[in-house]
Amino acid sequence: MNAKARAAVVLLVPFFALFVVVMVVPIGYAVWLSLFTEQQSGLGFGGTHTVFSGLGNYTAALGDHAFRDGFLVLLGYCALYIPLLLAGALTLALLLDSALARARRFFQLALFLPHAVPGIIAALIWVYLYTPRLSPVVAAMESGGLGFDFLSPSGALPSVVNIALWEWLGYNMVIFYAALQAVDRSVIEAATVDGAGAWRVATAVKLPLIRSSLAMVALFTVIGSLQLFTEPLILNQGSGSAVTSSWTPNMYAYTAAFGRNDYGLAAASSVLLALAAALLSFFVTRLSGRSARSGRSGRSGRHPSRASGPPAAGRPVRGPRPPLAHPEGRP
Amino acid sequence: MSTSWSRRRTTYALAGGLTALTLLTACGGGGAAGSEGPVTLTYWGWTKGTKQAVDAFNAAHRDTKVRFEEIPSGTAGGYAKISNAVRAGNAPDLVSIEYPTLPEFVSQGAVKDITPYVTPELKKKLLPQAVQLTTLGGRNWAVPFDAAPQVYYYRKDFFTRHKIEVPRTWDDFRTAAAAARKADPKARIGTFFPDDPTTFEAMAWQAGARWFATQGDSWKLDTTDPATRKVTAYWQGLLKDGLVHTHVSFSPAWTNSLRSGGTVGYLGASWGAGVLKGTLPDQSGAWAAAPVPTWNGRPASGMLGGSTTAVTKGSRHAGAAVRFAAWMSTAPEAVRARVASGESSAYPAATALRPVARQAFDTRYYGGQDVYALFDAAAASVNGDWGWGPATSTTNTTLKDEFGKAAGTGGGAGSLADAVRAGSDATVRELRRRGLKVMGR
Numbered sequence: 001m002n003a004k005a006r007a008a009v010v011l012l013v014p015f016f017a018l019f020v021v022v023m024v025v026p027i028g029y030a031v032w033l034s035l036f037t038e039q040q041s042g043l044g045f046g047g048t049h050t051v052f053s054g055l056g057n058y059t060a061a062l063g064d065h066a067f068r069d070g071f072l073v074l075l076g077y078c079a080l081y082i083p084l085l086l087a088g089a090l091t092l093a094l095l096l097d098s099a100l101a102r103a104r105r106f107f108q109l110a111l112f113l114p115h116a117v118p119g120i121i122a123a124l125i126w127v128y129l130y131t132p133r134l135s136p137v138v139a140a141m142e143s144g145g146l147g148f149d150f151l152s153p154s155g156a157l158p159s160v161v162n163i164a165l166w167e168w169l170g171y172n173m174v175i176f177y178a179a180l181q182a183v184d185r186s187v188i189e190a191a192t193v194d195g196a197g198a199w200r201v202a203t204a205v206k207l208p209l210i211r212s213s214l215a216m217v218a219l220f221t222v223i224g225s226l227q228l229f230t231e232p233l234i235l236n237q238g239s240g241s242a243v244t245s246s247w248t249p250n251m252y253a254y255t256a257a258f259g260r261n262d263y264g265l266a267a268a269s270s271v272l273l274a275l276a277a278a279l280l281s282f283f284v285t286r287l288s289g290r291s292a293r294s295g296r297s298g299r300s301g302r303h304p305s306r307a308s309g310p311p312a313a314g315r316p317v318r319g320p321r322p323p324l325a326h327p328e329g330r331p
Numbered sequence: 332m333s334t335s336w337s338r339r340r341t342t343y344a345l346a347g348g349l350t351a352l353t354l355l356t357a358c359g360g361g362g363a364a365g366s367e368g369p370v371t372l373t374y375w376g377w378t379k380g381t382k383q384a385v386d387a388f389n390a391a392h393r394d395t396k397v398r399f400e401e402i403p404s405g406t407a408g409g410y411a412k413i414s415n416a417v418r419a420g421n422a423p424d425l426v427s428i429e430y431p432t433l434p435e436f437v438s439q440g441a442v443k444d445i446t447p448y449v450t451p452e453l454k455k456k457l458l459p460q461a462v463q464l465t466t467l468g469g470r471n472w473a474v475p476f477d478a479a480p481q482v483y484y485y486r487k488d489f490f491t492r493h494k495i496e497v498p499r500t501w502d503d504f505r506t507a508a509a510a511a512r513k514a515d516p517k518a519r520i521g522t523f524f525p526d527d528p529t530t531f532e533a534m535a536w537q538a539g540a541r542w543f544a545t546q547g548d549s550w551k552l553d554t555t556d557p558a559t560r561k562v563t564a565y566w567q568g569l570l571k572d573g574l575v576h577t578h579v580s581f582s583p584a585w586t587n588s589l590r591s592g593g594t595v596g597y598l599g600a601s602w603g604a605g606v607l608k609g610t611l612p613d614q615s616g617a618w619a620a621a622p623v624p625t626w627n628g629r630p631a632s633g634m635l636g637g638s639t640t641a642v643t644k645g646s647r648h649a650g651a652a653v654r655f656a657a658w659m660s661t662a663p664e665a666v667r668a669r670v671a672s673g674e675s676s677a678y679p680a681a682t683a684l685r686p687v688a689r690q691a692f693d694t695r696y697y698g699g700q701d702v703y704a705l706f707d708a709a710a711a712s713v714n715g716d717w718g719w720g721p722a723t724s725t726t727n728t729t730l731k732d733e734f735g736k737a738a739g740t741g742g743g744a745g746s747l748a749d750a751v752r753a754g755s756d757a758t759v760r761e762l763r764r765r766g767l768k769v770m771g772r
Contacts, residue, residue: 039766040438042548044721045468047440048765060764133576133593134584153736153744236732240525240579240739244732258411259728260761261418261439 034058034267057268061252067269070249071276073157077248078225081161085221086214088169093176094202108177111170119167123234126163131239151241160243163231172217179213180206219284226277229254249273370651372397375413376427377404378476378638379605380669380677384659387668395651397425405429410436410724417441417643424646425656428473429636430464431529431723437472438721438765442641446471448653456661460715461680465639472641474656475680479600479637480623480709481533484607485520486595487619487698495520497621501565504624508574511595520596522588523570524580525739528730528754529635530598531566535559536633536717538626542755543720549768550720554755561626563747570738570747577738586610598623600635601706604676608696615696620705622712630712637680663687678706722761729757 034057038048061067092111096104114122129135130150141148150159183206191205207214229250235243236251245259246252249269257266374385374397385399400423402409410432416422417439428436436442449471454462461475483498490497490507493514498504504520511520524530535542538558544551553559569575576594578585588594589611597603607618625631640656642649659665661681669675670691679688689703720726733750762769 037764040721041766043468043545043550044438044762044765044767045434045470048438128583131582131584133578134587151735151739153739236735237526238579238582240577240582240735242736242739242744244735245728246732255728258415259724260722261414262764263418 030267030270033263034271035264037264038262053264057264058272060265061269061272064252066244066246067249067252070246070252073247074226074228074249076157077161077228078222080157081164081225082218082221084161084165085168085172086218088165089172089176089217090207090214092169092173093180094206096173096177097180097206098198098202100198108174112174113170114166115168115171117167119230120234122167123163123231124238126159126166126231127234127239130159130235130241151235151239151243153242156235156242156247159241160228160231160235164228168221172221175213175217176210179210183209219281222284223277223281226273226280249276369393370395370648372425372646372648372652372655373423374399374425374640374655375402375409375423376425376638376640377402377409378427378675378677379602379609380672380675381427383672384665384669387664388655388658388662391664395655397655405432406727413643414439414441417645420645422643422645424648424652425640425642427476427638428641429638430461430475430634431532431636431719431727433465433473433639433641434467434719434721435723436641437467441644442472443644443646443649444470444472445474445642445649445653448650449474453657453661456681456683458680458682458710460634460710460713461637461639463715464634464637464718473639474641474653474660476638476640476656476660477602477677478680478706478710478713479602479634479678480632480706480713481530481537481598481600481635482603482632482702482705482709483621483623484597484599484603484618485621486592486614486617488617489515489518489592489595497619498624499622500628501624501626505565505569505574508569509572512574515592517593518595519574519576519593521569521575521598522580522585522594523566523575523577523738525577525734525737526731527580528727528734530580531562531730531734533600533633533635534566534598535562536714537623537631538562539631539714539716541716541718542726543718545718546770549770550762551770552720552755552759554751559751560748563751567747581606581610590614600637601678601709602636602676604692604697604702605674606676608676609674616698618697619700620697620702622705622709630708631714632709632712633717634713667691676702678703678710720758720762721767722758722765725761726754726758730754 035052035054036050037053037056039051040046040048095101096107101107117125129137132138132149132151138148138150149155187209188201188205191201196204227250228248232243232247233251233254235241236245236247244251245255250273253266253269253273256262256269372395376399382399382401385397388395388397402412405428409427413422413426413428414436418441422441426442428442433442453474457475458478461478462471465471465473465475485497489495489511493511495507495510495514496503498507498520508520511518532542535554535558538561540554540556540558540562542552542554542559544553566575570577576585576588578588578594585594589597589607597607599606604620608615611618622630623632640659642652642656646652660679661684663684666677666679666681666684666687667690669677670688673693676692677688679685685703685707689701692703694700694702730750730753733745733753734747737745737747737750759769
């Protein structure tokens with residue numbers, strides 16, 4: 001082994017050791033747990049014994065309408081939340097980036113600030129704002145003739161979407177804004193000289209150039225949405241709302257483990273959710289990879305080195321990365 | 332993509348890591364038990380005044396020391412904490428468990444069978460209904476601490492000012508609710524708690540329902556009996572006509588409404604007397620207690636909660652633990668210390684200790700009313716037929732979910748009857764899943 005290989009081994013060992021201990025082993029443990037169930041006999045007062053149930057927990061989870069309904073809730077959540085988030089964050093970023101904007105720093109900070117509030121605190125604040133006879137907002141809306149039951153069966157989904165938007169809009173706006181800042185000013189000047197107005201510049205020049213950040217934010221948001229948990233849990237436990245204890249698949253797993261002590265079922269539903277996330281992220285990557293590639297052709301002149309690089313097999317070569325790294329999976 | 336993946340994995344990792352850690356601790360802990368030296372017991376609970384009672388125990392005993400740790404109340408996370416600790420092997424020796432949840436813990440094998448330590452003398456000291464609720468499958472699983480008969484608290488000043496009679500029957504209750512609303516459009520004489528099925532269950536219990544029964548080695552669930560249907564229809568009517576408020580129990584919204592005079596009554600239990608006192612200190616003298624309204628005017632009551640002390644499976648000091656639990660339930664010093672702490676209005680399951688609790692309880696808040704005499708009458712009227720099933724957490728979680736949908740704080744869509752049916756169906760599914768027999772379904 002030469003010195004280079006030795007160095008590589010030494011540098012990689014800590015990573016792989018930790019990776020195995022804190023990732024591979026726990027995932028394996030979860031899969032293992034999901035194969036067993038606890039059975040009782042008689043009236044059930046003789047304690048439990050663990051039996052191997054094969055895929056029994058998986059069929060039980062899939063056969064439970066509460067678990068399946070959780071995915072429907074997620075679907076509705078994504079359908080409502082993702083377009084609103086992308087459109088809102090993009091509009092704000094374009095406004096900040098336009099020549100019209102004043103006090104950019106201030107707005108950037110003000111819009112980002114809600115993200116600094118932890119999700120639990122945010123949810124607690126919103127529960128207060130949603131609760132009838134307690135919330136000044138609900139009272140004001142009612143006196144204005146705009147009654148809306150935020151915690152009712154039909155109001156629960158928009159309420160959760162609203163909390164998530166409040167938390168994540170500014171964050172994603174900052175990502176888009178950073179990407180916009182990286183756009184070559186000479187391209188915009190050229191478009192302006194050619195007679196393009198502000199709207200035309202935004203839609204025909206800026207948007208195509210930040211398409212890869214758009215795809216990235218979309219991906220993170222989709223995956224993050226699958227793990228929806230904190231906000232609805234607070235709405236479930238502290239508000240007497242229509243949000244049930246198994247409203248999302250993550251909550252289903254949580255309730256199975258900590259409400260009913262059914263660790264096998266909890267593990268099985270977690271594994272199913274993880275599989276769903278894996279599949280979905282695979283498709284979204286493929287999809288966004290395609291769009292990123294088609295988007296890149298327009299600016300190959302700017303990046304000759306990238307355009308002439310080796311063809312990406314399966315894994316798309318991204319356009320210019322936004323300078324801001326995405327530290328979390330839940331935008 | 333990798334970032335989001337790692338997030339998911341981190342969750343697993345954290346869970347796994349914690350499990351591993353707790354297992355390690357479990358292996359390291361424990362230590363040698365036995366006769367040499369004083370025994371140290373650990374105890375998790377949340378009921379008011381427990382700390383003072385434990386201090387009194389420690390002051391009076393040399394051979395046994397108890398370390399008390401306050402945990403969140405059962406449904407607020409305490410039960411999850413206990414069952415996880417038992418599973419991980421690092422549970423305390425003793426835990427507080429309420430009557431409705433005890434069968435669930437027994438069926439999980441989380442608590443120890445303490446039949447050999449529960450002597451006939453100990454049983455004789457306790458309310459028979461309470462002993463029965465802790466006897467499952469012919470074995471004893473916990474030492475009853477208090478009885479929690481349902482009673483009705485009301486704002487005496489409001490009722491007097493508006494010349495509203497204190498309701499004796501549920502029909503009266505409805506009339507009084509309408510009268511209160513007429514007198515003050517904001518005022519309601521009671522609250523529906525969508526998050527707390529136990530209040531609803533206490534009322535079904537009072538009406539004569541028996542949701543969980545056994546026959547041979549099979550469970551029998553019945554939530555569509557006439558008594559339950561009567562209670563369900565009655566509350567549906569109150570909700571529909573806006574005669575009660577809907578609040579989360581013990582939430583800021585509920586407290587706020589009590590404070591501002593929007594809520595002038597509370598269908599609580601014996602322990603509620605201390606809760607009101609602690610929550611609304613400035614309304615001292617304004618409150619009074621009455622028997623819970625009944626269907627036919629004859630005294631009847633269900634139990635709303637009520638706690639027991641159980642010994643966990645892994646405890647190595649079962650004998651000492653039961654002796655401590657028995658002391659907490661039957662020693663005058665224990666009850667005196669607890670009630671004198673101020674916020675507790677515990678009504679001991681040990682009948683002989685009721686005068687002690689009565690003496691220690693400061694009744695000024697209730698204008699000098701002898702609330703313990705009221706508790707006595709209410710406890711005597713508790714229907715002894717009711718028993719809890721081994722999947723109460725499934726029953727109650729489902730009821731809570733469905734009540735939230737049918738009659739949540741944000742208005743509802745659905746009926747209480749559907750909610751009760753869903754709760755029963757979910758329970759049957761859960762029992763079958765565990766391999767238990769359920770009859771006639």
